[in-house]
Amino acid sequence: MTIPTDDVVVPDRVRLLARGADLECVWRNDYGGLTFRATGQGDPFFIKWGPRNLEFTLSDEAERMQWASQWITVPTVLESGGDETHEWMVTAALDGLSAVDPRWVAEPAVAVRAVGEALRAMHDALPVADCPWDWSVSSRIENAERRGIVVPDHLRTAPEIDLLVVSHGDACCPNTLVGDDGRWLAHVDLALLGVADRWADIAVAAMSTEWNYGPGWEDALIEAYGVEPDRERLAYYRELWNAA
Ligand SMILES: Nc1ncnc2c1ncn2[C@@H]1O[C@H](COP(=O)(O)OP(=O)(O)O)[C@@H](O)[C@H]1O
Ligand SMILES: [Mg+2]
Structure with missing residues (x-):
């Protein structure tokens, strides 16, 4: 898990979710998942995208974030979804x-x-x-x-x-x-x-x-x-x- 230093190819799905925003890849995890910061189209947001895995799902994560947000600061989930091979979650950017x-x-x-x-x-x-x-x-x-x-x-x-x-x-x-x-x-x-x-x-x-x-x-x-x-x-x- 690391902040990528090389050029990351933006997956088509991420490009779609970005709706024209500029994308910067900020994180790559051990599953091959990527997180992008999207800016320049309204408020900044983050797109987390990755291959499905057997340990957890991003829909689990979206649910838990919504639950936890009743008591602590976590990103607001704007959208989440998946296809046969990959999942994604879009969250509002926090200023940290x-x-x-x-x-x-x-x-x-x-x-x-x-x-x-x-x-x-x-x-x-x-x-x-x-x-x-x-x-x-x-x-x-x-x-x-x-x-x-x-x-x-x-x-x-x-x-x-x-x-x-x-x-x-x-x-x-x-x-x-x-x-x-x-x-x-x-x-x-x-x-x-x-x-x-x-x-x-x-x-x-x-x-x-x-x-x-x-x-x-x-x-x-x-x-x-x-x-x-x-x-x-x-x-x-x-x-x-x-x-x-
Ligand atoms: N909504 C957000 N606002 C600010 N930073 C975010 C947001 N979502 C993700 N990040 C940044 O992206 C990184 C990767 O997101 P994370 O959910 O931890 O992915 P992974 O499961 O691949 O570790 C985080 O460490 C954080 O720095
Ligand atoms: Mg992380």
């Missing part, structure tokens, strides 16, 4: 940069704090009792097995739940948008949002600091979230993420 934009990679202390505080705010705001989706260990293992992944036996026994929250599901740093003031602004990429132990998200957010800012930021993220590191749960959920 990904926490891994070069601007914030140059200021890791600010970015890491923003991501940790954003995650905590999300966990505090979303109501577990109203959440229709599950991101429990067993559901994740089932999902992985559907995709043909062999999950090691020792991961089948999760640590006791510390605190159930509505988890982001992909709490890595690129999915927090940061405002000009260096504070978190919004969450994106909610296709896997669901109820789980909070350490499922904290572990991924902490681990991803190393991919995006280099070593040494994990504990700063956990401190910004506002808990003492729980080494056992961190290790378990990191391993589950890498396996599943």
Whole structure:
């Protein structure tokens, strides 16, 4: 997953959805999915487009975004759809940069704090009792097995739940948008949002600091979230993420 540096060929569907707007590709994911910023035709918007996959769908994501928007800032979904091979979702642009934009990679202390505080705010705001989706260990293992992944036996026994929250599901740093003031602004990429132990998200957010800012930021993220590191749960959920 990365900010593309080469020229990206704009898919025909994206061109149609852009309705004449200028397109800049801002993100390429591991599934071959692309996200474009569209400008110059009214308010700016984003087009997320990608091949169908067995892990999640963009219609799942659109539904979750609409639900979460009752309590937290997430992009407003303008349109979503799919054909036999691909899916897409169009959202109104929020006025923030990904926490891994070069601007914030140059200021890791600010970015890491923003991501940790954003995650905590999300966990505090979303109501577990109203959440229709599950991101429990067993559901994740089932999902992985559907995709043909062999999950090691020792991961089948999760640590006791510390605190159930509505988890982001992909709490890595690129999915927090940061405002000009260096504070978190919004969450994106909610296709896997669901109820789980909070350490499922904290572990991924902490681990991803190393991919995006280099070593040494994990504990700063956990401190910004506002808990003492729980080494056992961190290790378990990191391993589950890498396996599943
Ligand atoms: N509505 C939006 N407003 C601002 N930035 C957005 C918006 N939607 C997506 N982005 C940017 O595009 C990037 C990719 O979108 P994301 O949903 O995370 O795709 P992926 O699932 O491929 O990671 C995000 O990290 C964010 O920087
Ligand atoms: Mg993302």
